[in-house]
Amino acid sequence: MRRFLIWAVLLSLLASAGCAGGQITQTATLTPVVNLPPTGIPDPRETGRAFLDAWKAEDYSAMYALLTSISQDAISQEEFSEHYQGIAQEAALKSLNYEILSSLTNPDTAQVGYRVFFESALAGDFRSDTLMNLSLENGQWRVQWDDTLVMPQLKGSNYLSMVRQGYAPARANIYDRNGHALAAQVDAVAVGLNPDDIDPAQADLLFAQLSELTGMTPETIQSLYADFPAGQGWYLPLGEFSIDAIAERYDVLSGLSGVSLEPYKARYYFDGGIAPHLLGYIGAIPAEEAEDYQRLGYAADERVGLAGLEKWGEQYLTGGRGGALYVRNSQGQPVTKLAEAEPQPSQSVYTTIDKDFQAVAQEAMSGFRGAIVVLERDTGRVLAMVSSPGFNPNAFEPANSNSQSLLAELENPDQPLLNRATQGLYPLGSVFKIITMAAAIESGLYTPDSTYYCDTTFKELPGTTLYDWTYDYGFGASGQLDLIGGLIRSCNPWFYHIGLDFYNQGMTTTLATMARNFGLGQLTGIEGVGEAAGQVAEMNEPIDATNTAIGQGALQVTPLQVARFIAAIGNGGTFYQPQVIERVASLDGAPVYEFKPKIQGKLPLKPETLQAIQEALTGVVSSTKPRGTAYHIFTGLDIPVAGKTGTAQTGISAPHAWFAGYTDAQRPDKPDIAVAVVVENAGEGSVYAAPIFRRIVELYFQGTPGKLYDWETTYNVTRTPSENIPSTPVP
Numbered sequence: 001m002r003r004f005l006i007w008a009v010l011l012s013l014l015a016s017a018g019c020a021g022g023q024i025t026q027t028a029t030l031t032p033v034v035n036l037p038p039t040g041i042p043d044p045r046e047t048g049r050a051f052l053d054a055w056k057a058e059d060y061s062a063m064y065a066l067l068t069s070i071s072q073d074a075i076s077q078e079e080f081s082e083h084y085q086g087i088a089q090e091a092a093l094k095s096l097n098y099e100i101l102s103s104l105t106n107p108d109t110a111q112v113g114y115r116v117f118f119e120s121a122l123a124g125d126f127r128s129d130t131l132m133n134l135s136l137e138n139g140q141w142r143v144q145w146d147d148t149l150v151m152p153q154l155k156g157s158n159y160l161s162m163v164r165q166g167y168a169p170a171r172a173n174i175y176d177r178n179g180h181a182l183a184a185q186v187d188a189v190a191v192g193l194n195p196d197d198i199d200p201a202q203a204d205l206l207f208a209q210l211s212e213l214t215g216m217t218p219e220t221i222q223s224l225y226a227d228f229p230a231g232q233g234w235y236l237p238l239g240e241f242s243i244d245a246i247a248e249r250y251d252v253l254s255g256l257s258g259v260s261l262e263p264y265k266a267r268y269y270f271d272g273g274i275a276p277h278l279l280g281y282i283g284a285i286p287a288e289e290a291e292d293y294q295r296l297g298y299a300a301d302e303r304v305g306l307a308g309l310e311k312w313g314e315q316y317l318t319g320g321r322g323g324a325l326y327v328r329n330s331q332g333q334p335v336t337k338l339a340e341a342e343p344q345p346s347q348s349v350y351t352t353i354d355k356d357f358q359a360v361a362q363e364a365m366s367g368f369r370g371a372i373v374v375l376e377r378d379t380g381r382v383l384a385m386v387s388s389p390g391f392n393p394n395a396f397e398p399a400n401s402n403s404q405s406l407l408a409e410l411e412n413p414d415q416p417l418l419n420r421a422t423q424g425l426y427p428l429g430s431v432f433k434i435i436t437m438a439a440a441i442e443s444g445l446y447t448p449d450s451t452y453y454c455d456t457t458f459k460e461l462p463g464t465t466l467y468d469w470t471y472d473y474g475f476g477a478s479g480q481l482d483l484i485g486g487l488i489r490s491c492n493p494w495f496y497h498i499g500l501d502f503y504n505q506g507m508t509t510t511l512a513t514m515a516r517n518f519g520l521g522q523l524t525g526i527e528g529v530g531e532a533a534g535q536v537a538e539m540n541e542p543i544d545a546t547n548t549a550i551g552q553g554a555l556q557v558t559p560l561q562v563a564r565f566i567a568a569i570g571n572g573g574t575f576y577q578p579q580v581i582e583r584v585a586s587l588d589g590a591p592v593y594e595f596k597p598k599i600q601g602k603l604p605l606k607p608e609t610l611q612a613i614q615e616a617l618t619g620v621v622s623s624t625k626p627r628g629t630a631y632h633i634f635t636g637l638d639i640p641v642a643g644k645t646g647t648a649q650t651g652i653s654a655p656h657a658w659f660a661g662y663t664d665a666q667r668p669d670k671p672d673i674a675v676a677v678v679v680e681n682a683g684e685g686s687v688y689a690a691p692i693f694r695r696i697v698e699l700y701f702q703g704t705p706g707k708l709y710d711w712e713t714t715y716n717v718t719r720t721p722s723e724n725i726p727s728t729p730v731p
Contacts, residue, residue: 044134045103047141048112051132052098060084068135071145080145085291087150090160091325092121092297101129108136116151122162122297122323124341128152153338157330164297165322165343171267172317172346174279174309176355177582182274183267183310183393187243189250190262190401193236195225198258206256209249214238235260237402239272240394264399267303273392275358277419278351278385278529278580280308281393297321306396307417309580312528313349316584316592320344347592350582352381357700361386363716364695368688369680370656371420373563373578374696377662377672379597380567380576382526383700385560387420422524422531425556426678429648429685430490430629431660432515432551434569434613437487439514440498441609443507446483448612454478454491460500461542468492469647478627484612488619488628490645492550499549500542508539511548517604518565519575520557525600526578532558552649559676562660565603567674569617570642570662573603573610617642617661630659633690639701640664643675643693645685653681659689663697670701 047066054062060081064072067080075083087093102113112132119125128151133144147154154160174183191213198206207218214221221238228234243263246253253259267282283306285293293304298321305311322343327335361372361384372386395406410416418424440446455477458466469492470478478489486494502510515521521536537554539545547553560578568575577598584593603610620628621641629645643661650656662674675696682688691709698706705715 041105041107041136042139042141043103044105044110044112044141045100047134047143048100048103048114048132051143052114052116055084056096056098058084058088066143067145068137068142070135071143075145084150087160089291089294090162091118092123092162092295092321092323094119094121094295110134110136110141118339120297120323120325120339120341121295122164122321122341123325123339126325126339128338151327151338153327153336158327158335160338161326161328161332161334163324163326164299165324165341169319169321169343169346171282172319172348172587174313174317175348175350176274176353176358177350178354179350180355181270182351182355183269183279185266186268187263187265188240188268188394188400189243189246190240190260190264191238191246191253192260192262192402192405193221193225193238194258194260195228195234195236196231196258199256202256202258205252206259209253209256210238210259213241213246213249213253235405237405240268240392240400240402242268242270260401262401264397264401266397266399268397269393270355271359272394273390274355274362275351275353275385276308276390276393277387277417277421278308278353278382279393280310280312281306281396282310283396297323307530309349309351309528313584316347316349319346345587347584347586349584352376352580352582352595353384358384358386360699361696362388362390364692364699365679366716367711368682369414369420370678370682371424371559371676372692372696373421373559373676374700375563375567375576375578375674377567377674378571378574378576379671380564380578381582381595382578382580383673384696385421385529385580387418387424389414389416391416419529420559420678420680422526422529422558422560424558424678425532425534426558426656426658426680427553427555427648427650428551428557428562429646429656429658430492430551431562431644431646431658431685432555433487433490433495433549434566434617434644435514435518435520436495436498436511436549437483437613437616438518438603438605438609439502439510440483441612442514442605443502443510445501445505446498448483448608448615450483451480452483452486452491452494452497454481454486454489454493458493458496458546460497461546464543466492466496466546484616484619485627487613487616487644490620490629495549496546499539499545499547502549503539503542503545508545511545512536512538514604515555518568519561520555520565524558524560524564524578525598526560526580528580531560534558534561551646559678562658562678563674563676566643566660566662566676568603569610569613570664570672570674573605575600575602614642617644620644621661630686630690633686633694636707637694637697639697641693641697643690645690647683647685650681654683656680657682657685657688659685659693661693663701665701667701673697673700 051063051066064077064080097117098114100114104111115129117127130148130152134141171185173181175181210221211218225236254261282303285304305314322341324340325338329335365372365386365388368388370388374384376383392406394400395403397403456468456471478491515536521534523531523533534556537548577600582595583591585591621630621634641661641663646658648656657679660676663672675693677689677692679688695705
């Protein structure tokens with residue numbers, strides 16, 4: 001007993017000495033003392049570990065269950081939990097760990113000495129040595145609770161108090177790969193029109209100035225409010241502009257009636273949102289997350305990233321907050337300073353996209369619902385990511401006088417906030433035939449030279465007739481085709497036959513396995529952007545086999561998944577993780593993270609299989625053998641490309657149009673790219689998706705478009721997309 005008391009006093013003195021006068025920086029080494037309990041009595045260290053493990057996991061109910069009955073009588077479970085939660089919040093506690101230092105046991109009492117390591121988001125790291133008293137109840141050790149179980153300084157009425165060090169660091173910018181700002185804290189101006197107040201004598205000058213500022217023609221601006229009832233005080237938002245962008249015409253515009261110019265200072269997204277689904281936006285801390293952010297040292301009124309890279313990069317963009325953590329007595333006087341840390345500067349995020357290329361890629365999809373993903377074929381860099389319709393992230397800034405109008409636009413059945421590039425799920429249509437061809441050759445049942453007569457109908461399913469895409473257009477049978485020709489011609493019966501053959505031979509998982517080997521039905525691992533895994537179809541019935549083989553049925557994929565596997569085909573079989581972060585750098589430019597290609601695996605294909613697929617994809621767009629489903633779209637293009645059209649039936653509306661392909665220019669100044677395009681409920685893949693693919697290739701390699709869409713009158717000036725479109729039938 002005397003040894004027990006001496007050790008308890010010694011440990012308490014050491015703890016007090018280490019804590020006195022400031023941050024806990026004990027240097028004394030405590031030699032563990034273990035007094036093993038008599039035979040038949042549990043080891044109190046096990047109860048100590050259980051209590052501390054529960055604290056570490058913030059499982060306060062489990063901690064409470066280990067208290068003595070007297071302790072539980074003194075404090076309710078709710079009060080106990082609130083007490084520990086309050087300590088964690090005040091200390092901005094990110095995590096804690098512990099180590100057991102000692103154990104001493106008497107017949108019915110025990111003590112466990114332990115050291116706790118605290119990590120505070122504001123004050124940094126510190127530690128504390130303390131003691132846990134235990135009593136034996138019904139043959140089990142129970143913890144005698146008091147505040148010193150947290151740290152010995154919290155005895156009596158002492159409490160923790162955090163003092164924040166100055167203001168939070170300014171939120172850092174998000175840039176494109178070339179250092180052009182995409183999101184920044186700037187002075188901006190919300191511009192709009194009050195049509196009832198326009199002075200007719202000033203109208204020409206007003207519309208000319210607004211046209212120069214916004215890029216819209218005067219006629220377009222007037223058409224936006226043409227249906228507004230006169231005299232109703234309608235307001236038309238025209239956009240938000242940095243003070244630099246509007247400076248040269250600000251004085252002229254401010255002198256014209258009808259125009260509204262409202263300056264504000266806030267997080268600003270340039271050009272109405274470049275890659276808005278990628279960048280995301282900031283906003284007030286959600287109520288359900290308030291405690292989590294408080295634990296990270298945030299003040300209740302701060303704004304945080306709520307989506308996209310703004311959310312992913314929160315830890316970099318906001319920097320490190322600073323604070324000093326004190327123990328104070330009941331009079332509020334400081335007893336000791338436990339830890340202190342200075343604020344750390346924020347760090348900028350540089351994306352892999354090119355601002356100008358992203359902007360024109362967004363224009364290339366204008367007027368449609370759908371998505372475009374452009375990857376650097378041989379590295380996995382995301383060079384452009386388009387989801388249409390888009391949205392203006394400036395809508396989420398309350399200081400922006402246009403915000404209410406912009407937020408109203410988000411109440412749209414087309415779901416503008418949905419990132420169709422990574423979260424949109426679609427049947428793949430005939431692009432999936434690439435995977436079916438790969439499975440066919442790798443199975444050993446077929447070779448690239450295997451032939452099949454491609455008729456307009458398929459009657460191998462008893463009692464069922466399926467059709468080739470040529471049937472509806474009266475083109476007649478495509479005739480005898482080898483497997484490469486079958487993909488070039490996108491012959492449905494050829495691939496129906498392969499799928500049914502697999503099923504009949506009991507190879508019901510062959511297509512699903514190959515699809516998963518191509519990365520479908522799983523996340524790509526892209527950082528900073530939410531994504532969906534999709535699903536791979538299984539063969540439960542013969543009709544499932546035929547549907548799956550042409551990319552229909554239950555198959556669901558994202559455009560990002562398709563871009564990743566088409567890049568792997570183009571680069572020789574390597575899967576690269578898609579990445580959108582080029583680097584993260586401090587204010588002095590020193591990088592804390594830099595892009596490096598990340599190999600995720602290889603296509604499980606023999607070289608001859610991959611070569612056959614590449615030959616087929618080249619044939620799809622080749623004008624030298626004009627039987628491919630997209631050859632007419634690519635005439636005159638001097639950039640070598642390969643790819644596959646797809647027309648995915650939805651069963652409820654017009655089909656989704658697909659094109660997925662890659663370039664093989666091998667230019668030192670422009671790395672080759674892989675592109676996936678999907679246009680929702682538009683029609684045939686070659687009519688809609690393939691022209692958009694071509695536009696992307698032209699914009700990337702040439703900087704300007706080279707061929708009008710069939711639905712354009714001039715570049716980026718469109719007719720109604722559904723009007724005057726050639727009905728070239730392709731799957």
